[in-house]
Amino acid sequence: MDFLRPASWEEALAAKAEHPTAVPIAGGTDVMVEINFDHRRPEYLLDLGRVGDLYEWEVGEDTVRLGASVPYTAIMENLRAELPGLALASHTVASPQIRNRGGVGGNLGTASPAGDAHPALLAAGAEVEVESAARGTRRIPVDAFYTGVKRNALQSDELIRAVHIDKADGPQQYSKVGTRNAMVIAVCAFGLALHPRTRTVRTGIGSAAPTPVRATAAEEFLNAALEEGGFWDNGKIITPSAAKRFADLCSAACNPIDDVRGTASYRRHAVGVMARRTLTWTWESYRGARRATEGAA
Amino acid sequence: MRVNFTVNGRPQEADDVWEGESLLYVLRERLGLPGSKNACEQGECGSCTVRLDGVPVCSCLVAAGQAEGRDVVTVEGLADYARQRSCGTGARGGTSLDEARGWQAGRADSQTGEGTGLSPVQQAFIDAGAVQCGFCTPGLLVAADEMLERNPNPSDADIREALSGNLCRCTGYEKIMDAVRLAAARQSEGV
Numbered sequence: 079m080d081f082l083r084p085a086s087w088e089e090a091l092a093a094k095a096e097h098p099t100a101v102p103i104a105g106g107t108d109v110m111v112e113i114n115f116d117h118r119r120p121e122y123l124l125d126l127g128r129v130g131d132l133y134e135w136e137v138g139e140d141t142v143r144l145g146a147s148v149p150y151t152a153i154m155e156n157l158r159a160e161l162p163g164l165a166l167a168s169h170t171v172a173s174p175q176i177r178n179r180g181g182v183g184g185n186l187g188t189a190s191p192a193g194d195a196h197p198a199l200l201a202a203g204a205e206v207e208v209e210s211a212a213r214g215t216r217r218i219p220v221d222a223f224y225t226g227v228k229r230n231a232l233q234s235d236e237l238i239r240a241v242h243i244d245k246a247d248g249p250q251q252y253s254k255v256g257t258r259n260a261m262v263i264a265v266c267a268f269g270l271a272l273h274p275r276t277r278t279v280r281t282g283i284g285s286a287a288p289t290p291v292r293a294t295a296a297e298e299f300l301n302a303a304l305e306e307g308g309f310w311d312n313g314k315i316i317t318p319s320a321a322k323r324f325a326d327l328c329s330a331a332c333n334p335i336d337d338v339r340g341t342a343s344y345r346r347h348a349v350g351v352m353a354r355r356t357l358t359w360t361w362e363s364y365r366g367a368r369r370a371t372e373g374a375a
Numbered sequence: 376m377r378v379n380f381t382v383n384g385r386p387q388e389a390d391d392v393w394e395g396e397s398l399l400y401v402l403r404e405r406l407g408l409p410g411s412k413n414a415c416e417q418g419e420c421g422s423c424t425v426r427l428d429g430v431p432v433c434s435c436l437v438a439a440g441q442a443e444g445r446d447v448v449t450v451e452g453l454a455d456y457a458r459q460r461s462c463g464t465g466a467r468g469g470t471s472l473d474e475a476r477g478w479q480a481g482r483a484d485s486q487t488g489e490g491t492g493l494s495p496v497q498q499a500f501i502d503a504g505a506v507q508c509g510f511c512t513p514g515l516l517v518a519a520d521e522m523l524e525r526n527p528n529p530s531d532a533d534i535r536e537a538l539s540g541n542l543c544r545c546t547g548y549e550k551i552m553d554a555v556r557l558a559a560a561r562q563s564e565g566v
Contacts, residue, residue: 079394081376081440103438107418110436113395114416123394127441173540174518175433176418260539261419 082124090129090237091211093122098234100124104132104147105179107172108188132183132239140245143207146183146238153182161243163198163250163269170194170254173261183238186223189230189289196224196290197269198252200282203244210235217242224289248272249363251356254284255340255348265340268328268352272360277301277310281353286332286345296327296353313368316361321354328353380442382406383452392439399423399434401442402449410450410513421541424514425449426456431521433540450513453520457494460524461565495565496520499558500551507545515541519555529559 082100084090094100100122103109112118126132132147135157142160144153150168154177158165164182171177171194185193186206204220212235220241223231232238250271256262267284279300281293303320304310329350334342378389378401389405397416402408402425411434412422418433425434426448434447448456493501496519506512515538522529522537529537534555543551 081394081438083440083443103441106436106438106441107433110397110438111417113438114397114435119395123438123440125438125441172418173421174537175421175424175431175540176436178430179432179436261542 079120080122082122083128084124084126085128087129087131087209087239088211090124090126091209091235093124094237095211095235097122097124102126102187102237105149105176105181105184107176107180108184108190126237137245141242142245144182144241144243146186146240147181149179149181150177160245161198161202162246163202163252163271164195164243166250166252167194167198167254167267167269170252170262170264170267182241186230186238186241187232189224189228191224191227191287191289192264192267192285193290194254194264194267194284196220197267197282197284198250199241199243199269200290200292201250201252201269201271201280202246203271203273203280205242206231206238207240207242208232208236209239210237215239221292224291227288229289246271247276248274249360249367251359253352253356255352263339266332266334266345266348266352268349268356270353270356270360272364274310274364277305279304279357281328281331283328283331283349285339286334286349288333291331291333293328293331293353296324296331299327300324300357313365315365316357321357324357325350325354376440378439378443380444381446382408383448383455389439394438394440396439397435398425398427398437398439398442398447401439402434402447408449408451412510412513414510418540419542420511420514421518421538422511422514424517424541426517426521431518448517450516453516454492454494454497457496457520458492494520495561496523496555496558499561500554503550503554503557505547505550505554507543507547507550511541511543511545515543515551519558523555523559523562527559527562529555531556 082093084093101120102124104126132145134145135148136143150171153168154165182195185195199220205217206223207217209215218231225231252269254267255265264285266286269282271280279297283291329346332346332349334345336342376392378392389401402411411425414420414422416435418436423434424431428445518541
């Protein structure tokens with residue numbers, strides 16, 4: 079095994095181009111587990127720990143450009159207002175020790191269906207910025223990034239540099255089922271974001287299909303129901319029948335398996351419950367914000 | 376490969392390090408610092424917790440090469456580290472990277488931790504009876520000490536959150552909570 083230690087992003091891209099089998103390591107919270115257990119013996123480890131700009135973020139007009147290695151702790155502490163869904167998801171990651179090291183770039187690189195960040199990214203709307211020495215930068219919509227169980231759209235000479243995440247324009251929620259509050263891999267997880275500016279709702283489901291997925295049929299149903307009933311303007315409570323239909327469609331978007339953490343039918347059921355709850359929480363918050371605005375006016 | 380880094384205030388050099396080796400392995404097997412414990416090797420248990428440039432991490436998940444040039448504090452150096460902090464700049468809001476790097480070993484033997492007193496959090500663990508089999512204790516001490524540095528007056532929820540990555544399979548959590556509350560109380564009286 080060789081340990082490659084690039085001092086800059088350009089050096090990292092050059093190393094990856096020269097050694098396409100090199101395994102990038104940043105926080106190490108996935109890669110080191112595989113090495114410790116002898117599940118993986120990469121020829122090259124590519125340490126990204128010295129590439130400083132991977133640890134930085136920029137808050138722009140409409141999006142946040144989040145460096146691939148920004149640890150979950152920094153997201154929780156600094157980006158709660160801009161990225162509330164991702165901040166909540168970050169807080170459910172493992173433990174303080176892991177959150178101090180792990181980041182979204184690693185979650186995307188591993189592309190486990192159980193990665194905690196994925197439902198939040200899908201719901202908020204995001205693009206993954208990847209780069210290679212030969213072909214430069216391209217941006218992959220997060221919906222198209224996950225291609226299979228632990229597979230993603232990266233080419234062998236590409237590295238993940240950053241994620242561009244839409245800043246919240248409405249309430250966001252994140253919910254995760256596990257056997258305890260800390261140190262838990264999701265049985266299943268659900269992210270939901272209201273986007274009042276475009277009058278749309280977006281979702282993300284984790285750990286209930288071969289890849290993280292959006293419940294697009296559920297989103298389309300709810301978008302139409304909210305529009306038809308004038309809900310975005312009148313701020314009325316979403317009818318129980320609409321919430322139930324939305325939850326059922328979210329369950330139907332799952333394609334889960336039975337495993338040690340839970341059965342397929344449990345996961346489907348739990349996703350439906352989380353969909354209904356997160357919709358209620360976010361919608362209540364939207365109504366509250368509307369009332370506050372009207373009260374002030 | 377060779378790895379150079381600072382451990383408990385002293386420059387260290389580890390030779391013939393395998394590229395896939397963890398920081399934990401280097402500390403225990405190459406530098407003779409067995410205080411950080413090796414249990415789950417997957418970041419679940421927290422018994423290998425150390426400070427890396429001031430930040431609590433699972434040393435089993437840090438590749439040794441990633442520690443090159445960095446500053447590590449293990450449980451063996453905890454008492455000196457705490458003493459340095461209390462006589463230092465009075466940095467109640469945490470230790471800056473510069474402070475962590477500028478920190479020098481005192482009179483303690485950083486190999487064994489002998490010849491030094493105990494840090495307040497170590498003393499509190501003894502006084503509260505928070506040590507059963509003792510295997511999880513080093514990780515808990517490092518994590519608890521770091522929390523008390525950031526947050527001198529933690530609520531119970533803060534303590535639980537800060538220690539949520541450290542498992543005690545004797546399930547001695549209540550005494551551990553007592554110990555951290557005691558350390559916090561003594562810390563706030565002491566100033």
